[in-house]
Amino acid sequence: MYSCSDLKKGLKILIDGEPHVIAGFDFTKPGKGQALYKCKLRNMLTGALFDRTYRSGESFEPASLEERDMQFLYQDDSGYVFMDQKTYEQTILTEEVLGDDKYFLIDNMEVKVLLFGERGIGITLPIFVNLRVTVSDPWVKGDTAAGNSKPATVETGYNLQVPSFVEEGTLIQIDTRTGEYVTRVKE
Amino acid sequence: MNHSLAHKQQRLKQRARIIQTIRAFFIDTGFLEIETPHRIPLNAPEVHITPLPSQDWQLHTSPELAMKRLLAAGYDNIFQICPCWRAEELGSRHLPEFTLLEWYRSHCDYQDLMTDCEKLFRHLLPDSTLLYQDQQVDLQQPFERLTIADAFSRYTDTTAWQALKDDCFDELIAITIEPQLGLARPTILYDYPAELASLARRKADQPEIAERFELYVAGIELANGFSELIDPVEQRQRFKNDARIIAQQTNRPLQIPEPFLNDLQQMPPAAGIALGIDRLVMLLTNAESIDQVVAFTPQDL
Numbered sequence: 001m002y003s004c005s006d007l008k009k010g011l012k013i014l015i016d017g018e019p020h021v022i023a024g025f026d027f028t029k030p031g032k033g034q035a036l037y038k039c040k041l042r043n044m045l046t047g048a049l050f051d052r053t054y055r056s057g058e059s060f061e062p063a064s065l066e067e068r069d070m071q072f073l074y075q076d077d078s079g080y081v082f083m084d085q086k087t088y089e090q091t092i093l094t095e096e097v098l099g100d101d102k103y104f105l106i107d108n109m110e111v112k113v114l115l116f117g118e119r120g121i122g123i124t125l126p127i128f129v130n131l132r133v134t135v136s137d138p139w140v141k142g143d144t145a146a147g148n149s150k151p152a153t154v155e156t157g158y159n160l161q162v163p164s165f166v167e168e169g170t171l172i173q174i175d176t177r178t179g180e181y182v183t184r185v186k187e
Numbered sequence: 188m189n190h191s192l193a194h195k196q197q198r199l200k201q202r203a204r205i206i207q208t209i210r211a212f213f214i215d216t217g218f219l220e221i222e223t224p225h226r227i228p229l230n231a232p233e234v235h236i237t238p239l240p241s242q243d244w245q246l247h248t249s250p251e252l253a254m255k256r257l258l259a260a261g262y263d264n265i266f267q268i269c270p271c272w273r274a275e276e277l278g279s280r281h282l283p284e285f286t287l288l289e290w291y292r293s294h295c296d297y298q299d300l301m302t303d304c305e306k307l308f309r310h311l312l313p314d315s316t317l318l319y320q321d322q323q324v325d326l327q328q329p330f331e332r333l334t335i336a337d338a339f340s341r342y343t344d345t346t347a348w349q350a351l352k353d354d355c356f357d358e359l360i361a362i363t364i365e366p367q368l369g370l371a372r373p374t375i376l377y378d379y380p381a382e383l384a385s386l387a388r389r390k391a392d393q394p395e396i397a398e399r400f401e402l403y404v405a406g407i408e409l410a411n412g413f414s415e416l417i418d419p420v421e422q423r424q425r426f427k428n429d430a431r432i433i434a435q436q437t438n439r440p441l442q443i444p445e446p447f448l449n450d451l452q453q454m455p456p457a458a459g460i461a462l463g464i465d466r467l468v469m470l471l472t473n474a475e476s477i478d479q480v481v482a483f484t485p486q487d488l
């Protein structure tokens with residue numbers, strides 16, 4: 001069990017049986033009053049963000065989460081299907097849980113899946129992924145308003161800004177932490 | 188080179204200048220600067236303040252008891268700037284070791300201290316405005332004076348006394364009310380329920396209220412002052428009550444500071460106030476966190 005003095009940003013605790021991560025934390029104490037622990041909490045299942053204030057003396061159950069190496073197999077109506085390569089167990093993550101990470105998944109990609117019990121609640125992607133540009137209009141010379149970049153769409157439907165020399169069909173590298181273009185990939 | 192320490196240099200220079208200015212202000216207005224021991228046998232029992240032990244004594248949580256013993260011995264206007272220690276207080280506006288300014292005046296009450304606060308701020312900021320984290324605070328006008336009762340009716344849907352009964356007074360003050368205080372101009376929040384002021388005098392005509400106030404600037408609680416309780420019998424009773432609660436929480440008997448109670452018999456009517464120097468420096472140097480205005484935090488050591 002954790003006590004209030006253990007609370008800090010990044011700590012994962014159980015609230016009403018669901019895992020929550022502390023997204024923001026501060027200690028406060030009104031004059032002559034009692035110690036208050038102000039937390040901004042994110043529900044790791046729903047993504048919901050909310051504030052809660054605790055008093056000293058309260059205790060918290062750690063949220064036990066496990067990260068497992070898995071391979072992305074395919075997407076179907078049930079969601080995004082991943083497989084543990086050692087046990088061949090499959091886990092399905094919903095589109096909602098994946099958020100923007102879904103745009104960086106390629107078939108057979110190896111990722112880390114965060115599990116709460118048997119339930120997949122998030123993934124950690126490789127830092128760089130290679131995706132092919134499917135739509136990008138040629139750059140209009142003289143269009144200086146946009147600088148030297150132009151909009152593009154990659155095979156997963158993700159939209160980003162790319163340099164003017166990138167054409168449709170080009171394979172590009174994207175940083176999954178920022179979602180930004182890194183470089184062209186030589187084929 | 189330690190870059191984070193190097194980056195503090197500008198603020199630490201300002202801090203030194205602010206403390207010099209405060210010292211000059213009090214000396215020029217006839218106050219005597221006092222030093223009292225930081226290591227003492229016993230602090231006043233306060234339920235929500237935990238002293239740090241030092242061998243079988245304690246580090247002081249405030250110089251309050253020693254300062255009042257000086258008042259009782261005939262020292263009229265005294266001030267002190269010193270480090271204080273309070274266990275387990277660590278946050279964006281709290282450090283377990285911090286610096287307090289305390290001043291005490293005999294034959295004065297909390298209203299006089301409110302005026303002192305206005306004068307001190309004008310002395311520190313002669314151009315009359317303070318910009319803190321995008322908040323423009325006007326120091327030209329008199330500070331806003333708001334009773335606890337009015338603050339609850341303005342900012343919450345309950346009353347202070349109901350909040351005490353419902354055990355949510357501290358949360359409402361710290362989370363709901365405090366961020367809205369002292370924004371356009373500093374706010375003096377005053378007339379607290381008597382149970383929240385263990386060393387303050389009750390109002391003669393309203394014994395359920397203590398003559399205590401807090402000063403807020405730009406949503407930051409800066410100072411706590413009150414008319415002193417000088418009745419040793421009532422003070423002993425309050426100490427005993429608090430000591431009993433603390434003893435229950437810690438499973439250890441707690442003594443009460445007898446030399447202080449003994450001297451209290453001679454103490455004239457007086458008022459005293461504690462102001463957090465670190466938070467004042469935060470405000471005057473536009474620092475978001477208390478860590479930015481001290482050379483080292485516990486984590487840096």
